[in-house]
Amino acid sequence: MPAEEKSVAEKISAEYYELTAAEKRTADYVIVHQQEVQFMSISELAEACDVAEATVSRFCRRLNYKGYNAFKLALAQSTAQQRAAGANPLSGQVQEGDSLEEVCQKLYNANVGALTQTLELLRPETVGAAVDLMEQAGKVLCMGQGGSMVLAQEAAHLFSTASGKFFAVSDSHMQAMAATNLSEGDVILFFSYSGATRDMLETLSRARDRGGKSILVTRYPKSPGALLADVVLQCGADESPLQLGSAQAKIAQIYVVDVLFSELCRRNMSACRESRSRVAQALADKHVG
Numbered sequence: 001m002p003a004e005e006k007s008v009a010e011k012i013s014a015e016y017y018e019l020t021a022a023e024k025r026t027a028d029y030v031i032v033h034q035q036e037v038q039f040m041s042i043s044e045l046a047e048a049c050d051v052a053e054a055t056v057s058r059f060c061r062r063l064n065y066k067g068y069n070a071f072k073l074a075l076a077q078s079t080a081q082q083r084a085a086g087a088n089p090l091s092g093q094v095q096e097g098d099s100l101e102e103v104c105q106k107l108y109n110a111n112v113g114a115l116t117q118t119l120e121l122l123r124p125e126t127v128g129a130a131v132d133l134m135e136q137a138g139k140v141l142c143m144g145q146g147g148s149m150v151l152a153q154e155a156a157h158l159f160s161t162a163s164g165k166f167f168a169v170s171d172s173h174m175q176a177m178a179a180t181n182l183s184e185g186d187v188i189l190f191f192s193y194s195g196a197t198r199d200m201l202e203t204l205s206r207a208r209d210r211g212g213k214s215i216l217v218t219r220y221p222k223s224p225g226a227l228l229a230d231v232v233l234q235c236g237a238d239e240s241p242l243q244l245g246s247a248q249a250k251i252a253q254i255y256v257v258d259v260l261f262s263e264l265c266r267r268n269m270s271a272c273r274e275s276r277s278r279v280a281q282a283l284a285d286k287h288v289g
Contacts, residue, residue, distance in 0.1 A: 007078040008034070008071070010117075011063045017196065017223045022051045023059045030075070038076045042068045107247070114248040117236025118255050130215045130231045131263045137187040137213070139165045143175050144191035145199055147245035148253075151191045151217075155257045161279045162265055162272045172199040179203045184211035192216065193235075193249050195223025204228040217256050219249070233260075 006014070012027045019027060026049045030037050037045060045068075046053045060071040094103050134140050140159070144152040149170050156168035169178050176199075179188065188207050192200050195218035204214050205228060216229035219237065226232045235252035265272035 008063070008075045009078065013219060014221060015062055017220055017226075019059070019062065020055075022049075022055045023062065025049045026051055026056055026059045034075060034079050038072050038079065110246075110248045111251050114235075114237035114252040115255055118234075118252040119236075121234040121236055122256070122259065126231060126233060127259055127263060130233060130260060131267065133187050133213050133215060133231060134159075134189070134260070134264060135267065137165065137185060138183055139167060140187045140189055141175075141178055141182075142166060142168045142189045142191075143170075143200075143203065145172065145197050147250070148191040148193060151250060151253050151257070152189070154254065155189060155191070155261075158257060158261050159264070162261070162268075162275050164275075172203075175199065175203045176206060179206035179212070180210065182207050182210040182212035186212045188212060188214040190214060190216050190225070190229070191218075191253060192223075192225055193219050193245070193253075195220045195225035197225075200225050201228065217253050 009031060012031060016024065016027060026045070029045070029049045033048075040048070042053050042056050046056050049056070057068060060066075060068050063071065065071040065074060094106055098106070142152040142156040142159075143149070149168075153168045153170065156166050159166035169175050182188070188204065190200060190204065195216060201224055204216075204225060207214050208228060213230045214228065215231045215233065216225050217233045217235060218226060219235055220226065221232050221234045233256050235249070235256050237246065237248040237252040
């Protein structure tokens with residue numbers, strides 16, 4: 001998606017880990033109070049964020065706006081588009097007074113929005129580079145922490161139907177050990193929405209020291225983890241700190257997994273077909289009757 005077409009929220013997401021601490025306070029406030037900020041003066045916003053007016057100006061320039069007024073205009077346009085779409089892409093929060101029909105519609109809008117955003121963020125050349133690494137690897141270790149580990153296990157399960165070199169490594173200690181013993185050319189496929197967990201940074205650093213490669217699926221392409229990864233695949237779905245692993249974020253990452261798996265199989269259709277046929281037969285024997 002061209003930079004000029006990105007919403008304010010998308011620009012903040014892309015630049016977040018490049019911001020100073022004071023600029024991050026401004027970004028956090030803007031994301032939560034988008035409607036109010038478009039009516040605030042620069043001094044009012046600075047006071048609300050407990051930063052200097054110069055910090056607000058610098059924050060606006062970081063997002064490639066000429067000044068605060070240009071930033072507010074872009075914010076107003078973004079929120080107007082959100083209202084016209086009938087959905088809240090920042091949180092998708094269900095309100096206490098919503099009917100069940102409204103709940104279903106809001107969640108549907110949020111999930112579709114996450115997929116649409118991810119489609120716009122994915123680049124064919126980046127997907128191709130990730131699949132190149134997986135094809136050439138002796139083994140691919142799928143990792144994550146917390147809810148992201150569930151996604152890593154799902155990825156390992158899916159890829160294992162087509163190839164025997166994919167493995168899930170769940171415990172953070174085992175991840176550190178696996179990264180330390182990685183062979184040159186082996187690959188880590190890591191899932192982290194924030195791209196900024198301590199265990200992940202330690203694991204990717206160890207892998208790099210061993211000559212291993214890493215693919216990171218994250219929301220933030222300029223996060224600390226992204227700086228260590230060889231390939232970064234950006235997923236959509238904006239998530240507030242209080243959502244703690246929203247379904248929308250997981251759906252966006254599962255979509256990335258599906259794209260990677262499909263491309264890997266497309267390149268090796270015959271081998272993939274044979275492998276999945278063998279797996280299907282083996283699993284059929286597990287069923288009763």
